Structures are given as C-alpha cells and as structure tokens.
Amino acid sequence: DIQMTQSPSSLPASLGDRVTITCRASQDIGNYLRWFQQKPGKSPRLMIYGATNLAAGVPSRFSGSRSGSDYSLTISSLESEDMADYYCLQSKESPFTFGAGTKLELK
Amino acid sequence: QVQLKETGPDLVQLTQTLSITCTVSGFSLTTYNVHWVRQPPGKGLEWMGAMWNGGGTDYNSAFKSRLSISRDTSKSQVFLKMNSLQTDDTAKYFCARQFQYWGQGVMVTVSS
Numbered sequence: 001d002i003q004m005t006q007s008p009s010s011l012p013a014s015l016g017d018r019v020t021i022t023c024r025a026s027q028d029i030g031n032y033l034r035w036f037q038q039k040p041g042k043s044p045r046l047m048i049y050g051a052t053n054l055a056a057g058v059p060s061r062f063s064g065s066r067s068g069s070d071y072s073l074t075i076s077s078l079e080s081e082d083m084a085d086y087y088c089l090q091s092k093e094s095p096f097t098f099g100a101g102t103k104l105e106l107k
Numbered sequence: 108q109v110q111l112k113e114t115g116p117d118l119v120q121l122t123q124t125l126s127i128t129c130t131v132s133g134f135s136l137t138t139y140n141v142h143w144v145r146q147p148p149g150k151g152l153e154w155m156g157a158m159w160n161g162g163g164t165d166y167n168s169a170f171k172s173r174l175s176i177s178r179d180t181s182k183s184q185v186f187l188k189m190n191s192l193q194t195d196d197t198a199k200y201f202c203a204r205q206f207q208y209w210g211q212g213v214m215v216t217v218s219s
Contacts, residue, residue, distance in 0.1 A: 001167075034206055043201060043209035044144075044152065055191075055207070087152055089206065094166040096142075096154040 002090050006099025012107040017078045021102045023088035025069045026030045032092035035064055035073045038085045047086075048073060080106075111134040111141075111202050119192050121219045127186040128200030129210060133147065136178055140205050141185045143176065145198040146212075150171035153198075158185050192217045 003026035023033070031051040034046035039043045046055040048064035051071055061076045083106060088099040093096055115127035117193045129141060136158070143155040156176050157165040164176045185186060200213040 013169065023123075036206075038152075043212055044203075044206075045209075046190045046207050049207075089154070091206070094157075094165050096157075098152045098154065 001030060001052070002093055002097050004088055004090055004097050004099040005088045006066050006088055006102060008041055008102060009100065010103045010105065011028055012105055013078050014107045015078055015080060016093045018074065019078055019099065019104065020074045021086050021088075021104075022073075023071045023099045025071070027093075029090045029092035031063075031066065032090055033066070033071045036089065037082075044087065047088065049069055078104075109204060109208045111204060111208060113200060113213040114208045115200065115213045117144055117214065118216050119196075121192065121194065121217060122142070122186060123192055124190040125192055125200075127163040127187045127200050127213055127215070129184070129187070129204075131183045131202075131204065134183065134204065136180045136183060137162075141178075142203045143185075143187050144201045144203060146201070147195070149184060152172060155187070155200075158174055165217060194219065 002038045012091045033051040035048035037047050038044045047058050050103045051066045063074050065072045110132045113131050119125050124163050140159050142157045143150055158176050166174050173189050173191050178185045179219050194217050197217045199214045201212040203209040
C-alpha cells in the first residue's frame with residue numbers, strides 16, 4: 001500500500017500567517033493527490049485536486065504544489081475560518097490512502 | 108443539485124452485520140464513482156472502498172472479506188455491508204461522489 005506521511009500533526013499559527021502542510025508519498029503517485037478540510041462534526045471538503053488545482057468555491061489563499069514525492073498545501077494568509085483539520089489523499093492506486101491529518105489551530 | 112445521504116443504524120451489536128445505504132440525487136450512478144470512507148471518533152479518515160460507475164467495485168484489503176459494496180441504479184442507491192463487526196468499527200461512515208461531494212455521514216456504534 002502507498003503510505004502518505006503527513007506533517008506536522010499539529011500546527012499552531014496566528015491569523016495572517018502563511019502556513020504549509022506537507023504529505024510525502026512512499027511511491028510515485030503522479031498528481032493523484034487531493035487535499036481536504038474538515039471542521040468538527042462536518043464532512044470533509046475538497047480543497048485541492050490533481051495536486052495543484054483549486055476546487056470550486058475554495059478561496060484563492062489556498063494553493064497546492066508538488067516537489068517530487070512531496071505535496072504541499074499552503075494557506076497564504078490564515079483566516080479564522082481556516083482553523084480545521086486537513087488531510088491529503090492519494091488516489092493513484094488502490095487502496096486509496098489518507099494522510100494522518102494536520103490540526104491547524106490558533107496560537 | 109448533487110446530494111448524498113447515508114442511512115443506517117446508530118447501534119450494531121458485536122459480531123453482527125452493518126448495513127448502510129447511500130441515497131444519491133442530482134447525478135447518475137452510471138456516470139460517477141461513489142466511495143465509502145469512515146472516521147472513528149477523534150481519528151483520521153480511512154478509505155473503505157468504491158463502487159465504480161461501470162458497476163465494478165474495489166475494496167481496501169484492510170477489511171479483507173468483511174466488506175461488500177453494491178448498488179441499485181434504479182433507486183440511485185449504493186449499499187455498504189460489513190460483517191463481523193468489532194468495537195473498533197465504531198465510526199462515522201461517509202459516502203462521497205468522487206470525493207467532491209459528501210454525505211453528512213452516519214455515526215455507528217458497535218456495542219457489546
């Protein structure tokens with residue numbers, strides 16, 4: 001199975017900060033990488049697909065990038081509504097696998 | 108508009124079988140894939156399997172032969188069945204259309 005190693009597990013940050021969350025794939029997954037935001041008690045929300053493409057309705061302060069087997073989600077200027085858990089997902093190969101998640105919280 | 112809704116039991120007895128229905132609207136099951144994902148309380152997301160638009164299925168081997176996914180296209184429903192439930196199967200179960208649209212999820216507790 002492809003392992004997705006997500007870091008950090010917890011990210012304290014201040015409003016206005018630029019923050020980055022990373023997932024490293026254990027095998028080549030090309031650009032078959034999605035990012036999700038999940039708030040307490042809610043369903044996951046697709047933020048990024050194809051590693052770099054912004055999903056519909058997602059604010060432009062969110063972006064996705066890739067460097068080799070490292071995939072990153074960046075928020076350019078943190079807003080209060082961005083406090084949530086974030087997960088990556090590889091869909092290159094079954095079984096699809098999620099990263100362990102990152103809890104983004106106010107410092 | 109696209110909607111998915113999971114329905115199923117709140118409580119399942121240990122070793123029994125879980126059955127959850129995902130009823131969709133706003134799209135055809137023959138056009139889009141539907142995935143099942145679960146999340147134990149306070150933990151991360153786990154992909155369980157998929158119903159492909161062509162009618163095939165795919166399963167996470169972590170569930171071995173416990174898991175079955177099927178559909179009724181005439182009713183726009185996708186079904187999840189998992190047997191031999193254990194306490195660590197306590198989780199919220201979601202269905203999702205190609206991970207873009209998600210149901211609200213159904214919380215299932217496995218009780219001894």
